[in-house]
Amino acid sequence: MDAARADDRPTRRALSLEQALDHAAWLLDRDAREALALADAIVARVPGQPQAALIAGQALRRLDRPQEALDRLAALDRARPGVPAVLWEMAQAASAADAGDRAIAALEALTRRQPDIADGWFLLARELRKTGRGEDGWRADLSGVHAAARDRVLIDAAAAMHAGRLDDADAMLAARLEQVPDDPAATRLAGEVHWRRGDMAAALERVEHAVDLAPGFDLARDFLIRLLLQLNRLPEALHHADILAASPVGGPAHDLLRASVLVRLGDQDGARALYERLLAARPDQPKVWQNLGHALKTLGHQADAIHAYRQAVARQPTMGEAWWSLANLKTVTLDTADIAAMEQALDRLAPDAEARKEDIFHLHFSLGKALEDAGACQAAFGHYARGNALRRTLVAHDADDFAAEVRATAATFTAPFLAAMGAGGCPAPDPIFIVGLPRAGSTLVEQILSSHSRIEGTMELPDLMAIAARLQGRVDDGEFPDFTTMVASLTPADRTRLGEEYLDRTRIHRRSGKPLFIDKLPNNWQHVGLIHLILPNARILDARRHPMACCFSGWKQHFARGQSFSYDLTEIGRYYRAYAGMMAAFDAAMPGRVHRVHYEDMVVDTPGQVARLLDHLGLPFEEECLAFWRNKRAVRTASSEQVRQPIFTDGVDHWRRFAPWLGPLETALGPLATVYPDVPPGL
Incomplete structure (x- = not known):
C-alpha cells in the first residue's frame, strides 16, 4: 500500500486542484484512507481549502475516527459558518462520537437553513430522542414528514x-x-x-x-x-x-382510531369514553354520535343508543348508516315523520347517487324496516329489494365457485379420511363454536350459554377463518394440487400447533377466567372438519332455523361486512343449500360430533332445549341460563336487543307475510323449504 501511495505522489502533484478534489471525493466510498491522504495533501498545498477539509472530515468518520472528524469539521465551520454540507457531516460525526448536544446544534442550524430537506429533520429527531427529548424528537419527525411531502x-x-x-x-x-x-x-x-x-x-x-x-x-x-x-x-x-x-x-382522528381498536377488542366502555370526550369538545360530529350509538347498543343501553343515533341523523339527515343503525335496533319502531325524513334524504341524494351508494342502500334498508313495522309489506319489500340490489353491486360473491368449494370440503372430510388422519390436534376443550347462518338464533344460544358460570361469551372471532384462509392459500399458491392433499399433509404435530395458535390468538378476548368460551362466527360451519382436526375436544353447535325464515331474515338484514351472499334471494337460498348439504355430510362422517339447535324448538320449549344443550356440553343446569336477558355482557350482533328480553314467538313465521314475493328464494332452496327440519336425501 505504501509503495502504491509512493507511486501516486507524482500523479497527485500533476493533478489540477479541481481534479484532485474530484478524485478525493471519488475515493471516499472506495478507499477512505487514500481519500484522507489526498485531502490532506491538498490542504498542505492550499491551506484552508474548504472542500478538501470537508473530504478529510468525511474520510475520518468513515475510518471510525469520529472525534477527529468532528474537530476538523468544527474548525471548518468556524472558518465558513453555516455551510449545509459541513453541518450535515458535523452532525453525523458528533452522533458517532456520542456528542449529542453538538449533533443537535449542528442539525438545528442545518434545518433552519434547509427546512425542506427531510433527512436533516429525521436525523435531528433521532438525536433528540437519544438525549431524552422525546416530544421534541416527535415534532422533528413530523417536520421531516412535512418536508418529504414536497x-x-x-x-x-x-x-x-x-x-x-x-x-x-x-x-x-x-x-x-x-x-x-x-x-x-x-x-x-x-x-x-x-x-x-x-x-x-x-x-x-x-x-x-x-x-x-x-x-x-x-x-x-x-x-x-x-x-x-x-x-x-x-x-x-x-x-x-x-x-x-x-x-x-x-387530534380527534387519533382518538377515533384508538376507539375502533378498543371496539374490536370488546372494550366498549373504553370506546364509549373516547366518543363522549370527543363530543363534549365538539358536539357537531354525526359520525362520532353514530359510533357512540354502536357502543351504547352493544353495552345494552338502548335508550342512550337511540338518543345517539337520533343526534347523528338530526345533524346529517342523509347519513344512511345512522338511520339503519336506528332501524336495526329491532325493538325500535320508526314513525311516519322518520319515514318522511328518509324519503326526503333519498331525494336529496339522487343527484349524487353514484358517489353516495352506501347512504342510499342504508336508507332503503331502513325504509324497508319502517314500512314493515307499519304493516306495508309490499312497499317494505320494494325498499328491501332496491337496497339489496344496490348493495349487491358493491360486493364480490360467486355462488358457483362457493358451491364448488363447499362440495370439495364435504368430499374431503369423509369417515374414512378422518379415520386415516388419526389422533392429533390440541386437546384443550375450551372453545364452543356456534355455527350456522346469520339470523338463525346463534346469538340467542350464545346469550343462554354465556349466562352459565363456566362459559364466557366473547364475540364473532375471525381467527379460525384466518387460519383456514392461510391453509387454503397454500393450495392457491400451488404448493398442493388440491384441498384434500393439503389437509392430508397436516401431521399430528401440525394440527396441535394450529389448535394452539387458535387458542393463542383468541386469548385476548378471554377476560373472566372461565374455563370455556364461545366463538360465535356463523361462517365457521365451512370449517367444522378443520375444527375437528385441530381442536378435537372443542364443541360444535349448529344453530338452525327454517330456511325460508332464516334466508328472508338475512336478506332484509344489512350486514356491515362478511356476508356477501345475503343480498340476492337466489344466492342466499343456494348458500343455505350448501350449508345444509355440508353439515349433513359431516353428520354422516362423524355422527353426533355436531349438536344441532333448532330455533323453533328453543322458542317453544326453552327449558327443555337448554337442559339438552347443557347436557351435551357436560355442564350442570343453571337457572341463570333461562334468565339470559339479565346478562349484561356486550352483544355486537343484529340481535343484541332481542336477546335482552325474554323469548318471543312472533318472528317464527313472520316471513309468511312476504311469501308472495319470495318465489326466487323458494326455488333456490328446493325441497329444503318444505321438509324442514329434515334434510332431503342426497343434498
Missing part, C-alpha cells in the same frame, strides 16, 4: 401509485431506497404499494420499518394500526394506538 421523487411515486401504476411506483421507490436506505417516507410509501398489491406481509414489514426509523411519523403509525387491524393483531394495534394518541399534534 420531495419530487416521492410526489411522482405517490402519483403513480394512486393512478394504479404500481410497478412504476415500486421502481421509483426502489431506486430511492437504494440511494437512501433509511428514508422513512419512501419506506412507508413502499409499504402502501405492497398493500395495494395484496402483499400484506411485505406491506407490514415496510411500514413497521418506517415507524422504527421515525417513531414520530404519525401517518405511518396510523397506517400500521390499520394493517394490524386487518390482520386481527389486536394487542399490537392497541399498543401503537396508545402511542399515537400521545402525539404532540394529536
